[in-house]
Amino acid sequence: MSKDVLNNARYLAAIVALQLQAENARHRHLVVLSGSRKWAVELAYEVIARLGVMQTLWLTDEPQCSTPEWEVEYSPAKKAIRHLGSERSLIVMDAYAGFHPDAFGAISGTLKAGGVFVLLTPEIDQWADYDDPDYERITSLPFARASLTRRFISHINDSISAAQSVLRISEQRGLCHLQNSLEGSIPSGAMTASEPLQSKGGDSSLTPDQQQAVEAICRVVTGHRRRPLVITSDRGRGKSAALGLAAAKLIKRGLSRIVLTAPLIASVESAFAMLEVQFPQGVRTGLGFSTQSGGDCEVIFIPPDELISATPDAELLLVDEAAAIPTPMLETLLVRYSRVVFASTIHGYEGTGRGFAVRFTKTLDQQTPQWRSVHLSSPIRWAENDPLEACVFDALLLNASPNEPIVSRQIDFTKLKTCWLDQDELLHNQTLLKQVFGLLVLAHYRTSPDDLRMLLDGPSLRVVAQFAGSDLVVVALLVREGGLERELGDAIWQGRRRPRGHLIPQVLSSMGGFHEATDLTGERVMRIAVHPSLHQLGLGAALIEEISRQGEHDGVDYIGSSFGATVELISFWQHVGFSPLRLGLQREAASGTHSLVVMRPISASAIALCKEAEQRFYDQFYFDLSGTFNSLSVDMVLRLLGSLEAEKWLLDKRDIADLVAFTEHFRVYESCSHVVAKLVILAATNNMLDSECTKPEAAVLIRRVVQKQTVSAVVSALHLAGKKELEQLLRSAVCKLFLRYQQPLSFS
Numbered sequence: 001m002s003k004d005v006l007n008n009a010r011y012l013a014a015i016v017a018l019q020l021q022a023e024n025a026r027h028r029h030l031v032v033l034s035g036s037r038k039w040a041v042e043l044a045y046e047v048i049a050r051l052g053v054m055q056t057l058w059l060t061d062e063p064q065c066s067t068p069e070w071e072v073e074y075s076p077a078k079k080a081i082r083h084l085g086s087e088r089s090l091i092v093m094d095a096y097a098g099f100h101p102d103a104f105g106a107i108s109g110t111l112k113a114g115g116v117f118v119l120l121t122p123e124i125d126q127w128a129d130y131d132d133p134d135y136e137r138i139t140s141l142p143f144a145r146a147s148l149t150r151r152f153i154s155h156i157n158d159s160i161s162a163a164q165s166v167l168r169i170s171e172q173r174g175l176c177h178l179q180n181s182l183e184g185s186i187p188s189g190a191m192t193a194s195e196p197l198q199s200k201g202g203d204s205s206l207t208p209d210q211q212q213a214v215e216a217i218c219r220v221v222t223g224h225r226r227r228p229l230v231i232t233s234d235r236g237r238g239k240s241a242a243l244g245l246a247a248a249k250l251i252k253r254g255l256s257r258i259v260l261t262a263p264l265i266a267s268v269e270s271a272f273a274m275l276e277v278q279f280p281q282g283v284r285t286g287l288g289f290s291t292q293s294g295g296d297c298e299v300i301f302i303p304p305d306e307l308i309s310a311t312p313d314a315e316l317l318l319v320d321e322a323a324a325i326p327t328p329m330l331e332t333l334l335v336r337y338s339r340v341v342f343a344s345t346i347h348g349y350e351g352t353g354r355g356f357a358v359r360f361t362k363t364l365d366q367q368t369p370q371w372r373s374v375h376l377s378s379p380i381r382w383a384e385n386d387p388l389e390a391c392v393f394d395a396l397l398l399n400a401s402p403n404e405p406i407v408s409r410q411i412d413f414t415k416l417k418t419c420w421l422d423q424d425e426l427l428h429n430q431t432l433l434k435q436v437f438g439l440l441v442l443a444h445y446r447t448s449p450d451d452l453r454m455l456l457d458g459p460s461l462r463v464v465a466q467f468a469g470s471d472l473v474v475v476a477l478l479v480r481e482g483g484l485e486r487e488l489g490d491a492i493w494q495g496r497r498r499p500r501g502h503l504i505p506q507v508l509s510s511m512g513g514f515h516e517a518t519d520l521t522g523e524r525v526m527r528i529a530v531h532p533s534l535h536q537l538g539l540g541a542a543l544i545e546e547i548s549r550q551g552e553h554d555g556v557d558y559i560g561s562s563f564g565a566t567v568e569l570i571s572f573w574q575h576v577g578f579s580p581l582r583l584g585l586q587r588e589a590a591s592g593t594h595s596l597v598v599m600r601p602i603s604a605s606a607i608a609l610c611k612e613a614e615q616r617f618y619d620q621f622y623f624d625l626s627g628t629f630n631s632l633s634v635d636m637v638l639r640l641l642g643s644l645e646a647e648k649w650l651l652d653k654r655d656i657a658d659l660v661a662f663t664e665h666f667r668v669y670e671s672c673s674h675v676v677a678k679l680v681i682l683a684a685t686n687n688m689l690d691s692e693c694t695k696p697e698a699a700v701l702i703r704r705v706v707q708k709q710t711v712s713a714v715v716s717a718l719h720l721a722g723k724k725e726l727e728q729l730l731r732s733a734v735c736k737l738f739l740r741y742q743q744p745l746s747f748s
């Protein structure tokens with residue numbers, strides 16, 4: 001027998017032994033095959049055959065061969081998210097096709113107890129030199145993929161090598177870990193008492209945590225007081241199943257319509273599975289479940305952005321994976337639905353969860369201080385101390401967190417230390433890396449493992465942070481943009497080319513029409529995050545000042561940013577001297593927000609461009625409010641209208657006569673709507689809508705007069721009794737504003 005065949009036999013025996021241990025302990029394990037692609041792929045097929053696994057999921061862009069005997073489902077890593085609702089007992093990920101950080105994290109959560117995750121990588125000491133195809137996603141001109149650093153891969157490689165529970169097999173070095181498993185001994189910490197897996201079904205199979213959650217959900221509906229519930233858990237604790245069982249119980253007690261929402265329908269699959277078990281006669285449709293074929297009672301899935309725009313009736317709203325939904329959307333749901341449960345993974349593989357607990361609970365404390373919480377800690381899909389979970393969390397820093405601050409709110413601003421952090425320094429100083437990434441995760445709902453790679457390898461990325469003593473209090477990621485070749489600039493302006501990176505120059509040139517934007521160089525603030533316990537103390541503003549000083553020193557033309565626009569963020573960026581230049585036409589599906597490009601110019605050319613682009617933005621903005629932006633929130637419209645120039649909206653004699661006819665006589669609104677609109681804009685530019693009108697009046701003026709929403713849309717959105725109430729609110733608001741207008745010096 002050849003040496004290779006003998007070796008492979010040893011490796012397979014080790015993997016089989018490990019899988020048996022995993023099965024006995026209800027754990028999952030990571031096996032890494034590091035060597036040539038051909039060797040690793042062939043060994044992986046042998047693993048599938050030896051373990052006798054049907055329906056292996058294999059993440060790759062380039063399936064290597066078809067497998068007649070064993071069914072393998074191939075999927076590109078970038079589409080791994082599609083598989084989130086399913087469960088597998090064997091997953092293969094081919095890092096030769098690209099190591100996709102988010103996919104690695106998310107898909108490992110779909111591996112069942114007793115399962116094995118097989119990662120195929122180049123040889124241990126060559127992986128970090130391999131031109132990983134997935135790095136294409138972070139290239140940016142002039143950096144070609146092959147020229148990028150691969151510190152992230154080094155970090156993953158080191159982390160895997162350091163994890164005692166990983167079985168690593170190298171083509172050149174043989175078995176690197178868990179050698180003792182060959183002899184059938186058990187790696188430390190891997191064996192716990194074997195417990196039966198939770199069966200999909202009724203209450204008896206629930207963990208005590210789940211039972212507590214189901215009871216708490218039922219109390220949200222049956223309690224006399226409005227009491228929102230927050231359920232938090234780690235991945236695999238049966239949170240979604242508990243939502244499904246609670247929904248079933250409530251339907252049995254007489255509820256007829258429950259709405260379930262989550263960023264992805266796949267993540268609530270186990271809630272629907274639970275309903276199917278509870279109502280065997282029920283009918284599953286694409287987006288919902290009816291207890292009987294005729295309809296009767298239903299649990300319906302509605303994506304968050306649709307819920308916000310339509311607000312359908314529901315006796316109970318269940319929000320799953322709430323951490324992946326932006327806080328402003330959650331706040332809207334909290335206001336609109338009286339009985340509501342927010343459930344979320346805190347230590348999720350996607351890395352989005354921990355900030356949720358910090359950010360959203362602040363809102364709950366303010367709006368509904370009587371809210372309750374339940375935490376699910378016992379895993380149901382695998383046993384405690386799962387080796388794969390520990391390894392993935394460590395490698396992707398999903399447990400990272402900034403130091404717990406800090407001498408509470410007493411920061412001595414004169415002693416803050418600004419540090420420009422080197423990406424190499426971050427790689428080699430894991431404590432610092434964890435602090436920085438931990439703060440980004442905590443502060444921003446969409447920070448994911450992909451961002452860890454960006455942090456370590458993003459070309460022309462710079463990291464600046466401020467420390468109070470050894471505590472990180474604020475961090476920003478910056479990326480250099482622009483200064484593009486004229487020929488490329490022309491092609492971008494003409495809409496013929498859209499190279500990766502250079503977001504602000506491209507948006508301003510190809511969409512805003514400012515050809516010169518691609519010539520200028522700018523520093524884009526990709527992310528800025530202040531420790532959540534230290535917001536609104538001036539730390540964010542101070543760091544922006546530091547960034548601007550450095551930008552000036554470096555000779556860049558401007559500092560810019562692009563972010564999902566909320567009223568609070570617009571307020572922050574305007575406060576620190578940035579002008580809005582372009583609002584994205586479409587809402588991002590995940591955040592429900594429009595992205596806003598802002599700029600603080602430094603050079604004379606950027607000052608000229610910024611002035612003109614801002615003017616153009618506002619000129620266009622008013623017209624877009626009755627079209628593209630006619631569903632923009634009232635607060636956001638008010639915020640942006642506040643910066644319009646009042647002179648363009650001054651009223652002439654005839655306008656004033658029209659307003660007299662409307663407010664004092666019987667002129668109908670429709671015949672003078674354009675003049676009413678002028679008055680409203682004029683008032684908004686003087687920030688008088690808030691001070692002169694009640695909230696419902698201001699909302700009617702913005703929606704009906706400025707955004708030209710239909711009467712029925714306004715009535716429904718503002719929960720008015722009907723057209724009459726709308727007309728009364730409109731008339732009373734216009735009367736107040738007109739009266740104020742007639743007072744000397746009240747409008748500038």
Ligand SMILES: CC(=O)SCCNC(=O)CCNC(=O)[C@H](O)C(C)(C)COP(=O)(O)OP(=O)(O)OC[C@H]1O[C@@H](n2cnc3c(N)ncnc32)[C@H](O)[C@@H]1OP(=O)(O)O
Pocket residue numbers: 443444525526527528529530531534535536537538539540541542561562563564567568569571572573575576
């Ligand atoms: C490109 C991007 O990264 S955009 C995403 C920004 N980051 C995040 O959303 C993460 C979470 N949030 C944060 O980290 C912080 O709140 C930041 C970075 C937005 C702001 O930093 P902070 O230190 O809290 O703000 P700072 O105290 O410097 O505020 C300066 C001014 O901005 C405005 N402002 C700041 N936060 C708010 C807010 N929540 N609501 C209204 N206005 C605000 C105010 O005018 C404030 O001045 P004032 O306090 O004198 O009224």
